[in-house]
Amino acid sequence: MRDRNGITIIDTGYVRPGLCAAYLVESGGRAALIDCGTATCAQTVLDAIDAAGVDRAAVDWLMVTHVHLDHAGAAGPLIRALPNAQLVVHPRGAPHMIDPTRLIAGAKAVYGEAMFERDHAGMRPVPEARVVVAEDGHVVELAGRPLLCIDTPGHALHHYSVWDADTHSWFAGDTFGLSYREFDTAMGPFVVPTTSPVQFDPAQMHASIDTLLARAPESIRVAHYGEVDDCVRLGADLHEQIDAMVTLARAAQGAPDRHARIVDGLTRLYTARAHDHGVEDAPARVAEVLGGDIEINAMGLEVWLDRAAR
Template sequence: MDFDHGISAIDTGFERPLFDASHLIIDHGRAAFVDAGVNASVPMLIGVLEHKGLTPAAVDWLLLTHVHLDHAGGAGELLRRLPNAKLVVHPRGVRHMVDPTALMAGASAVYGEDVVRRTYGTLTPVPPGRIVEATEGLELVLGSRRLTVFDTPGHARHHVCYRDHGASAFFTGDTFGISYREFDTARGAFIFPTSTPVQFEPEAMKASIARMAACQPEAMYLTHYSRVTDVARLAAELIEQVDQLVALAQAADGHADRHERLVESLHALFAARAAAHGCTLGAAQVRELLALDAELNAQGLEVWLDRARAA
């Protein structure tokens, strides 16, 4: 899927079609990938690069928004194929790229060890000398364009977004929510926030969203799934929904069936907002498409509740 300003979305093949995107940016013969999908995604990413007439040696940067495995699971393997590229990642994520052991253990705790091994394979470590820390305000050059790092906690404390000045856009990972193309209507994109475990922080997420929206970008490129416009509307909807997620979590807290209540309330919220958006998908299809997000959002909200109680 090609856009203007030399930006392309590449479906990584993770989970289902139009679920998980890596973005390729090309400028004056130089290239960068934003997020890497999983190990199985790497041949597709290299294939698209070569289809564009570039060799792996033309890639200067592999930009990670954060180290959750659907974004960074294939990073080490991809970097192994890119002889000149540097990996850019939040300082908190550096150790996980150098030694993925803890990253695999954390994912196994959420999804189960068998599922993680089957889905992600064995992660390839990244040599420390090939890593650049994505600190707030860091500026990167790609061809003739400038990319600036924004530290954007809320979804994870090790999350950054990349402002592409030439394209008037951000590459937002998961901070600017999730927007599946199946839900597009005449009103535009449908969007919702992601509170995936384990570092959801609602106030930080709202601040990160507002900070990017204040730059008045023309577009946001989400990992799930790719380009959205009408940024001011979407930002307002995301901030409103973060508060709604918090309210649902607090309402479910203290009940023996907290998790089940929270999953069902999230499905009800998503379904109501999709209907109000003009979505014509059937109720069963909406539920199926959002099942994983409702489950993970519920888990993340529960971690947030428990952490707040222990503080």
């Protein structure tokens, strides 16, 4: 549903409802799509654009905060279906959108062939002529509504976040963590950092969170999932958890069961925090909703440990 600021949240349908969002931003009869889900989500996103009453030819920009496939995998199919859209992508991500061979290979290595075919099949390259490289500070003009791209590494080196001055808010991709609505309580939203492979860096993530908070945003829209406020509290929560995650990962370094120890540590950390946040039956809820993210976060922490050890 379109809000008063001309922003429509689109559930891309990736894996389950309420997991992965894209955002349609409208201004002056034109539109920008921020993030787009996996290739298998392309038709769902197109249907949502149609349902919002936006002509596909009015979509001028497809902005991907980074090139992980749940954010950018549908770019190739969508560019072909949105005749006037240009893809706005970080300089480090642009080559992988033009030739996604390495992205596909990396996703298969992380998820396996069967899961890749289920969730990511149908990726296509984006024609180079329709790619706009967004250096730090790049401004996308959306019919008089400037959308500012700011580098925010930590989750990935090819990550930018989008500042919308009209709403004094960010579209933050994965930089401001995961905030699933299943964990909302009377205390507000709940947040968890995302350290998925292969470029997690704690110092960069801390700095990027501070970059977002420095503008005193009224809200932050995350990809997983939706709009959150109470940004200062959530930022502090993220900082605390990043440090705790790094500590437990380092404690597991060298152990033969390193992965299992990190998974257990993350599960305990998130469960304790969910309980303190007032989430009912926190152990079961964390296992059900965050189980996959815990596995991926553990893998990202391990890649970081191995890189730091070299």
